[in-house]
Amino acid sequence: MMRARVAYAGAIHEATPIVTEHGPRLRLADGRVRDERDVVWLAPFEAGTIFALGLNYAEHAKELQFTQQEEPLVFLKGPGSVIGHRGVTRRPDDVTFMHYECELAVVIGRTAQHVKRESAMQYVAGYTIANDYAIRDYLENYYRPNLRVKNRDGGTVLGPWFVDAADIADVNALELRTYVNGELKQRGNTRDFVTGIAELIEYLSSFMTLAPGDVILTGTPEGVFNVNAGDEVICEIDGLGRLINTIASDAEFGRASTTE
Structure with a gap:
C-alpha cells in the first residue's frame, strides 16, 4: 500500500493515490478527493x-575521489532538515557546489537490537x-561529514509515498x-x-537500538551535479514514485517559508 501525509485545511491527513477521470488525485482519510497541488x-x-x-x-566513492571504507560510513541527520514532496530546498548564495543525492530510504518497523x-x-x-542534498564546499573527507554539508533546513526531502515492504518484490533490484x-x-x-x-541493520543494531520510525538512507550512486536556484529536481525509484522539489536562493527560500 502507498500512503502519504499531507496538510490540508488546517489539519494533517493520511492520503492515498487514486486515478479519476481528471487524472491522478489524492483521497484523504475522511474520503475527500483533492488535487495534489491543493495540499x-x-x-x-x-x-x-x-x-x-x-x-x-563504489562508483560514487570514485566520483568524490575517496577510497572505499572498510566498514559502513554512517552519520546522523536532524529532523529539522526534513521536508516533503514539492518542498523547497535552499541553496546558500555563498556556496559554489550543491548537489542532489537520490537515495532509497528504509523505514524501521520494529525495535531492533543485535539483529x-x-x-x-x-x-x-x-x-x-x-x-539527501549536500554542499560540497564544506566536505573535507569522509571521516568528517560536516554538519554544514548535510544538515541544512530543507536538505532532506522524503516522499512522496511510504510503501509497505511487502509491496516491493525485490528491494535489491530497484533503479534510481x-x-x-x-x-x-x-x-x-x-x-x-x-x-x-x-547488513546495515545488523551493523547498526549491534551497538545501538533501532526504533520504529527510524530511517536508513542507503546512499546515492554516481552522477551528482551542481544545482542552482530555480532548478526542479525529480528523484524516481522503481515502485516508489517520483519525489519532486525545487531549489531556491536565500531570499526566495525566506519568502517560500513565510507563505507555507
Whole structure:
C-alpha cells in the first residue's frame, strides 16, 4: 500500500493515490478527493533517528575521489532538515557546489537490537524516496561529514509515498533516476550497494537500538551535479514514485517559508 501525509485545511491527513477521470488525485482519510497541488506534502511518516550512508556505491566513492571504507560510513541527520514532496530546498548564495543525492530510504518497523542479517528484513516496515542534498564546499573527507554539508533546513526531502515492504518484490533490484529540469542526470541500481540493507541493520543494531520510525538512507550512486536556484529536481525509484522539489536562493527560500 502507498500512503502519504499531507496538510490540508488546517489539519494533517493520511492520503492515498487514486486515478479519476481528471487524472491522478489524492483521497484523504475522511474520503475527500483533492488535487495534489491543493495540499502541502509532509514527510510520509514521523521520522525518528535518520541514519545516512556515505559511499555506499563504489562508483560514487570514485566520483568524490575517496577510497572505499572498510566498514559502513554512517552519520546522523536532524529532523529539522526534513521536508516533503514539492518542498523547497535552499541553496546558500555563498556556496559554489550543491548537489542532489537520490537515495532509497528504509523505514524501521520494529525495535531492533543485535539483529542478525538473516532475519534483518523482518524489521523493515517499508520504503520511501530520499533526496539527501549536500554542499560540497564544506566536505573535507569522509571521516568528517560536516554538519554544514548535510544538515541544512530543507536538505532532506522524503516522499512522496511510504510503501509497505511487502509491496516491493525485490528491494535489491530497484533503479534510481534523477532529473534536473527534465534532463536525466543520475542513474543507478540498488543491486550495486556496497553494504546491503540487511547488513546495515545488523551493523547498526549491534551497538545501538533501532526504533520504529527510524530511517536508513542507503546512499546515492554516481552522477551528482551542481544545482542552482530555480532548478526542479525529480528523484524516481522503481515502485516508489517520483519525489519532486525545487531549489531556491536565500531570499526566495525566506519568502517560500513565510507563505507555507
